[in-house]
Every structure is written in structure tokens, then in C-alpha cells.
Amino acid sequence: EKQFPDGFKFGAATAAYQIEGGWDEDGKGLSIWDNFVHEAGNIVDDSTGDVACDSYHKYREDVAILKDLGVDIYRFSIAWSRIMPNGTPNEINQAGIDYYLNLIAELLLHDIEPIVTLYHWDLPQYLENLGGWLNPQIADYFGDYARVVFEHFGPYVKYWITLNEPLATCLSGYGGDSLAPAKGLVGDGTYQCAYNTIKAHAKAYRIYEKEFKQEQGGKVASNIPSPMFYSKTDSIEDIEARERAFEFNVGLYAHAIYRGNWPQIVIDRVANRSKLEGYSFSRLPQFTQEEIDYINGTFDYLTLNSYFSTIVEHTEEAPIGTPSIYSDQSTLSSSDPSWPTSASSWLVSDPPGIRYLLNYIQEKYNPGEIVITENGWSTVPGILNDEDRVTYLKGYLSNILDAVVEDGINVTGYTLWSLLDNFEWSQGYTQRFGIVDVDFESPNRTRTYKSSAEWYKRLIAARQIVD
Numbered sequence: 001e002k003q004f005p006d007g008f009k010f011g012a013a014t015a016a017y018q019i020e021g022g023w024d025e026d027g028k029g030l031s032i033w034d035n036f037v038h039e040a041g042n043i044v045d046d047s048t049g050d051v052a053c054d055s056y057h058k059y060r061e062d063v064a065i066l067k068d069l070g071v072d073i074y075r076f077s078i079a080w081s082r083i084m085p086n087g088t089p090n091e092i093n094q095a096g097i098d099y100y101l102n103l104i105a106e107l108l109l110h111d112i113e114p115i116v117t118l119y120h121w122d123l124p125q126y127l128e129n130l131g132g133w134l135n136p137q138i139a140d141y142f143g144d145y146a147r148v149v150f151e152h153f154g155p156y157v158k159y160w161i162t163l164n165e166p167l168a169t170c171l172s173g174y175g176g177d178s179l180a181p182a183k184g185l186v187g188d189g190t191y192q193c194a195y196n197t198i199k200a201h202a203k204a205y206r207i208y209e210k211e212f213k214q215e216q217g218g219k220v221a222s223n224i225p226s227p228m229f230y231s232k233t234d235s236i237e238d239i240e241a242r243e244r245a246f247e248f249n250v251g252l253y254a255h256a257i258y259r260g261n262w263p264q265i266v267i268d269r270v271a272n273r274s275k276l277e278g279y280s281f282s283r284l285p286q287f288t289q290e291e292i293d294y295i296n297g298t299f300d301y302l303t304l305n306s307y308f309s310t311i312v313e314h315t316e317e318a319p320i321g322t323p324s325i326y327s328d329q330s331t332l333s334s335s336d337p338s339w340p341t342s343a344s345s346w347l348v349s350d351p352p353g354i355r356y357l358l359n360y361i362q363e364k365y366n367p368g369e370i371v372i373t374e375n376g377w378s379t380v381p382g383i384l385n386d387e388d389r390v391t392y393l394k395g396y397l398s399n400i401l402d403a404v405v406e407d408g409i410n411v412t413g414y415t416l417w418s419l420l421d422n423f424e425w426s427q428g429y430t431q432r433f434g435i436v437d438v439d440f441e442s443p444n445r446t447r448t449y450k451s452s453a454e455w456y457k458r459l460i461a462a463r464q465i466v467d
């Protein structure tokens with residue numbers, strides 16, 4: 001049997017808003033998610049993350065579970081407004097700092113390495129009032145936040161992720177309305193947000209590089225979510241459509257960091273359509289040469305979230321009308337009917353896709369090291385015997401193993417999404433991604449292993465795919 005290499009690290013992932021609760025405790029400030037969930041109609045089951053898994057109080061129990069599973073790494077995020085209530089450095093909340101120091105200490109005590117995300121979608125509301133990710137100064141605010149994080153936690157953390165899935169923030173939060181702050185600015189907002197998130201990431205990277213790296217010796221990267229994109233046919237049109245889909249969804253956030261500037265196809269198409277729409281400038285902001293040089297190369301590794309595959313085909317150019325990133329992109333996406341479906345409309349299982357994708361990403365960005373920071377499966381609530389999740393994970397991990405052993409891709413870690421059932425954003429508690437069930441009806445938020453947790457524990461112990 002093929003073995004995962006010795007240095008390969010297994011783990012699990014969570015995010016602050018989805019598990020912590022304690023939304024207004026001990027001096028924490030409000031985030032855009034605290035406000036979004038309290039507005040009726042935004043979350044399908046009208047639930048909130050006010051308590052969620054109550055990990056703010058139960059983190060020791062979470063770490064005990066991680067220890068029992070035998071993981072090497074745990075990916076979690078810091079809630080910006082828990083340590084800086086309004087997002088600015090003029091007020092630091094010591095109780096928030098202590099919470100994360102205690103969590104990290106508990107992890108290290110059990111030989112579990114933290115991998116820490118600075119921003120997993122919970123922007124301090126005060127910064128949103130200033131324009132959020134559309135405010136050109138947000139990179140400076142993020143830089144100040146990053147500095148506080150590195151100062152306090154840097155001695156204990158070696159792997160940093162600046163922003164989780166900027167694609168989701170920009171496309172669904174500012175371009176669309178399914179994530180907070182639901183701005184719905186599909187033609188302009190997505191690009192301005194992308195521009196600012198890239199500059200914020202680069203700022204944090206450069207601060208670390210200049211002020212902390214020598215002493216702390218850690219690695220910093222942004223986060224890239226990507227499905228495997230297949231072209232529907234071998235026609236030139238569909239192959240080009242597949243490239244466009246990749247560049248408009250992945251390249252928009254990765255190209256400037258790994259190769260310099262936006263992808264050329266995005267520059268050309270948005271400029272062209274903007275002109276036809278009557279704009280005197282491109283809706284895609286331009287990087288100056290100085291910005292390109294500052295951003296290019298701001299990575300020490302690559303973190304990849306990947307769950308599914310999609311089939312892309314060319315579609316006729318949309319008539320000039322309301323500006324939209326979708327018309328700029330001009331592609332259609334579909335699924336293969338043979339791919340098993342989950343409780344989430346977008347999540348289908350295509351295990352070989354992850355191996356193709358890893359090869360594609362390696363060739364395109366040559367990042368040196370890749371950590372898969374999210375991959376997982378959703379079910380409806382209440383299922384402890386989650387055989388479909390085990391089948392999915394087995395297929396994906398087996399293909400990841402082949403990518404490492406057969407293809408020589410330097411994937412050094414894997415943090416499964418998710419350790420616990422948790423608050424699944426606008427889907428509330430209707431979709432469950434945990435390998436550990438959480439009883440959201442009980443005040444104790446009782447945790448119970450699913451079959452997948454038992455299976456993952458055996459896999460980690462064996463360091464090979466197990467039945």
C-alpha cells in the first residue's frame with residue numbers, strides 16, 4: 001500500500017465565526033456577520049453564530065478531540081473584532097488575545113501545530129461602515145491588524161494564511177448578496193474588492209517579511225479556492241472558455257501574487273466590455289508597476305481549498321447591458337450527472353479532479369509547497385453513519401496521495417473541512433460538514449464522533465488509505 005510521506009501533515013479546519021460563539025463576550029466588537037445574521041431573511045433557517053459550537057468556551061474539548069484523532073495540524077481563524085473591537089489598533093482587547101493564546105498553548109501542549117487564518121470573512125463592522133473591502137485604505141487597516149497578530153502569536157505559529165477565499169468575499173459578498181455584507185455590485189464591486197484584497201494580502205506579507213520573518217521563521221500565503229475545471233468538449237471555444245473560467249475565478253486572486261498583474265484575458269475582456277458599456281475606464285482597476293512589483297512573489301507556499309469539479313463550455317457573448325462579471329467571463333458551468341451529490345447544491349464528488357487540479361496549479365504557479373486547507377463533504381443534519389462522506393474523503397485523499405507519490409507534487413498537508421458541524425454561513429445549520437456531530441439543541445453543544453471521524457483516525461494512524 002502507498003504511504004503518505006513522513007513529513008505529510010494531517011489535520012482539520014474550522015473558522016472563528018462558524019464555531020466560536022461568544023459573539024459579544026469579553027469586549028469583542030461586532031463583525032459584519034454578527035449584524036447580517038440578526039437581520040431576518042438572510043439565513044435560510046434564521047439561525048445565527050451567536051453560540052455556534054460554543055468553542056469560545058469549549059476549545060479544550062475541541063483540542064482533546066483533535067488529539068484523539070491524532071492530527072498533526074489544526075487550521076483555525078482569528079476573529080479580527082475579538083482582538084481589535086473596531087478593527088483598528090487604537091483598542092486591543094486583551095481577553096481576545098488571551099483566548100487565542102490559550103488555544104494555541106493547548107494545541108502545542110498536545111503537539112498539534114496551529115495553522116492560522118487572519119481573515120475568514122468576519123470583517124469588523126466599523127471597517128465595513130468605512131466601505132469594507134471596497135475602501136482603498138483597507139489594505140492599511142489589514143496591515144495594522146496583521147502586525148498585531150504577528151506580534152502576539154507569531155512566536156508560536158509557523159503557517160499563516162492571510163485571507164480565506166477572497167473569491168467568496170468579493171463575488172458573493174460585494175458582487176453578490178449571499179454572504180455578508182451582501183452588496184450586490186456584480187459589475188464593479190467584485191473587481192474593486194479583488195484589487196483591495198490582493199493589496200491587503202501583499203501588505204500583510206511584506207510586513208511579516210520585513211518585521212517578523214527573520215526572528216519567527218514562519219510562512220505566509222493567501223488562500224485559493226478552486227474546483228477542477230474541465231472543458232465540455234475539445235473544441236477551441238470550450239478550451240478557451242475553461243481558461244476564462246479559471247482566470248476570472250482563480251487567476252483574478254492568484255495571478256498577481258504568483259505571476260504578477262491580473263491575468264491578461266481578464267484585463268482585455270473587462271476593458272473591452274467596459275468601453276462598449278460607455279465607461280471611460282476599465283471596471284477592472286489597474287495596478288501600477290510599483291504595485292505589481294510589491295505584490296508579485298508575496299507567497300511562501302500555496303493554500304488550496306478544493307471540494308468539487310465543474311464542466312465549462314463557451315456561451316455566446318451577452319448583449320451589452322448591465323455590467324456583470326458573468327457577462328465579462330462568458331462561460332456556462334455544469335455538472336456530470338454521474339457525480340454523486342451532497343447536501344450543498346454546489347458540492348459534487350469527482351475524486352480524480354483533485355489530482356488534475358494539483359498538477360494544473362503546480363504547473364501554473366509553481367508555488368514550491370502546497371497545503372490543502374479545505375476539502376470535505378456535506379450531509380443533512382443528524383447523520384452519524386456518514387458513509388457517503390467516508391467514500392468522498394477516501395476518493396479525494398487517494399488522489400492527493402497519487403499526486404504526491406506518483407506526480408511529485410509537493411503537497412505537505414491536508415486540513416479536512418471540517419472538524420465539527422458548524423454554522424454554514426447563509427445555509428445556517430441545514431448543511432453539516434463536520435466529521436464530529438454537534439447537537440445544536442443542547443446547551444452543552446455535545447460532540448459525537450461520526451463514522452468519518454473514526455475512519456479519519458484510522459487513516460492518520462496508518463498513514464495510508466484505509467477501508
Ligand SMILES: CCCCCCCCCCCCC/C=C/[C@@H](O)[C@@H](N)CO[C@@H]1O[C@H](CO)[C@H](O)[C@H](O)[C@H]1O
Nearest residue numbers: 015164165168225226227249310333346417424433
Ligand atoms: C470556488 C468556486 C469557483 C467558481 C467556479 C464556477 C463554478 C460554478 C459553481 C458555483 C459554485 C460556487 C459555490 C462555491 C462554494 C464554495 O467554494 C465555498 N462554500 C467554499 O467556502 C468554504 O466552504 C466551506 C463549506 O462550504 C466553509 O463554509 C468555509 O468557511 C469556506 O471557506
